[in-house]
Amino acid sequence: MTTPSPHPNTNSPLLRLEGVSRSYGVRHAVDEVSLDLHAGARHAIIGPNGAGKSTLLHLIAGTLRPTAGRIRYAGHDIRRWPPHRRARAGIARTWQHPALTRPLTAAQNVLLAVPGQRLAALRTDPRAVAAAYQALTQVGLTDHADLPAARLAYGDQRRLEIAVALAGRPRLLLLDEPSAGLTTGEITGLTQLIRALPADISVLLVDHNLDMVAAVADTVTVLHHGRHITTGTPTDIRDHPDVRRVYLGATPTSPPAPTNAASACPHPTGAPVLRVRDLRAGYTGAAVLTDITLDVRAGRVTAVVGRNGAGKTTLINTIAGLHPAGPGSDIHLHGRSVAGLDTRARARAGLGLVPQGRRLFAGLTVDEHLALPTPHPTRARTVTPRQVLDLFPALAERRHHRPDQLSGGEQQMLALARALVAAPDVLLLDEPSEGLAPAVISHLAAIITSLANRGTAVLLAEQNLPLALHVAHDIAVLDRARIARHVATADLRDCPDQLHDLLTIPATATA
Incomplete structure (x- = not known):
């Protein structure tokens, strides 16, 4: 098996996407996206939910295959490489929600990612243990090394997932919504962690937190409905009118002004x-x-x-x-x-x-999810599946899609819609x-x-x-x-x- 050279031509991009697309029937989740990422780059991808950001990371990591286009990594066409081969070649990733082995300790989770380590051989190789603790030190989790992953706070689980990725000695690190669910203080720590990564690790980051993106990224690419909108510096992106329109849902001169709940139609205080x-x-x-x-x-x-x-x-x-x-x-x-x-x-x-x-069902479509809940016979249903879809127009267009064919935002909408149908x-x-x-x-x-x-x-x-x-x-x-x-x-x-x-x-x- 041919693997990328550890010293590729520095003038060539480490990662090159050439007209990459991913379709689900007539829907284009990613539509002819081209992108160059050079060694040591800090590149962010932003866009509204459903823009194709996470799908693009799946295509690079190999958990999805493109329906068109070419993906080159360190000079090699990797379109047909399985995920494990890409990981061995230096492509590591995190997920929208921490993907950890929850019963294992933090150190054991990281040990599984150390090259050459096996589950049956945990803690038997001192060099592997040292590599695992080095990764935990990088993310500031050595004090929690012996805690099960399930016992860690959510922010610490996020950091642990980055430690797992770093333990694989990556050259390209893909981060999918790393700041989601974190406090402002934790986001500050995450920003410092990313900025302190070695210069020989390239970072491709997907996140909605524009302040963090501006703090860590040299270049930002904006996607919308799977298509490339623009690429530039964080300052260029903030001031771009099309970006403000599709990403923030408003123009600079007309920000949205929703009504506060506490002042709208207050209900009388009664028994809880x-x-x-x-x-x-x-x-x-x-x-x-x-x-x-x-x-x-x-x-x-x-x-x-x-x-x-x-x-x-x-x-x-x-x-x-x-x-x-x-x-x-x-x-x-x-x-x-x-x-x-x-x-x-x-x-x-x-x-x-x-x-x-x-917690969606992987094999069920949107329609099938909404058909599952039934209110108790003594309680009248206040909203039908059709009315719920009116609240979420994006879901109405995806009625026959499974969760893995939805964006993260669409999955969240489906979880809320499912709960509402149960009245x-x-x-x-x-x-x-x-x-x-x-x-x-x-x-x-x-x-x-x-x-x-x-x-x-x-x-x-x-x-x-x-x-x-x-x-x-x-x-x-x-x-x-x-x-x-x-x-x-x-x-x-x-x-x-x-x-x-x-x-x-x-x-x-x-x-």
């Missing part, structure tokens, strides 16, 4: 639909949540915010029945205890869930804005506000603080396993610095 009392939860003896007390009322949005690792996802999953609650925990829905019910029974009683990571009285949303473009986040905010205005009780766990402040009526701050503060959002909008000490999120963070 969802009551949580003394909720406890943890993992293998380690307490994650302690004495959580929370009320969620009809027609109102309660947002739970906190650092990564504070327990937001654990709270959502415990209420939904996906994670066991500790002794003494009490969860009431419409005055009835559901603590002893399984997840399916809670869903039929009126709990809807949009989980982090989407929940309480909707649990876990990081719904993760990986979404700014224009789509505005659309998401409008949908959440509309649901509350129709009387749905919404519990939102969200890392995007500006979105939470925009749609929520009240904010609960998780810190050190407890709700450290619960305050009306209206009291925070004028003084967002009040959350700074607990969240370590600057008040100037952008949506």
